[in-house]
Amino acid sequence: MRRSSPSSSTVAQPAPEQLARVHHLLLEWYAREQRPLPWRATSDPYAILVSEIMLQQTQVERVIPKYHEFLSRFPTVADLAAAPTAAVISTWVPLGYNQRAVRLQAIARQVVSDYQGRIPDSLEELLKLKGIGRYTAGAIACFAYRRQVATVDTNIRRVLHRLFIGLEHPEPRLSDAETLALAEQVLPPGRAYEWNQALMDLGAMICTSASPQCERCPVCESCAAYRELSAQSLFPSGTVLRTLRKVAEKKSGYQTQPFTQSDRYFRGRIVALLRTLPPEQRLSLAELGPRIKPSYTEADLPWLQRLVSRLARDGLVDYQEEEGVRLP
DNA sequence: AAGGCGGGGAC
């Protein structure tokens, strides 16, 4: 049988009885040790959508308070669709990646206008919404609608790789398509919700990136990476894993400048400042510059203009040439 | 395939 989807790549397949044991051990561990997260206590697809957008590249602990605040302010998808964009952006600070706020509201508006206010339940429809990629589509389909679909975030990628393939560094490393194919192959029938949540909890609590606590892991007996570490007596593994990753990064020639000199930093400063202004009030670029950058001079005007133009392009500010800038 | 996009917490 041949399929055309990108996830049809083949990867090593664990033996069925071995896989069943991993399912049992991890699901049992999850039933016992799961984190009490607020979006696990609801079946409201809108609330789950909000949580998943917030959780993109953002740790659980930082999302929890903002999740409650956001839902209290915009309780339904209709409320969010009807709100001023400036209010949505303001509520978002300081989660970061502020385009997520604009896109989340655009999704709400599209759901109201095109889907009768009901958030889609299929991967295909969810993927049509800007801001929802394969992970988030899978998460919403699975967690809000109990669809039996695989989904891969950074935790699940790491856990599945270590469990079924071995250490991620330096080799081998699965592609996105291969990882998704593996996730689909090991999905326990009928238990996708608990399984996906369990993989993420394991990745967050035990099988962490830099210093996994293998001695507390419920599935270490079946873990390929654990066998590698054991064979070489590499416990505790923290130093080893950090070193392996560093070597891999050096090879890729990774470089960086101080964050507080980056455009990304100043974009954040601008949005945070505009958020403190009275509604509708604008600021000229000449006023804005010194307030976000102490060393600002007139010579920086073209730079600031470029920055503001990009913010406007991203829907994060409203910029009128003569009157200045404000939240949209 | 690579680069842009935030910010706070862990170490």
Place this chain on the structure above:
DNA sequence: GTCCCAGCCTT
């Protein structure tokens, strides 16, 4: 200081 995080979009 560096690395990390329930990623996604554009080029």
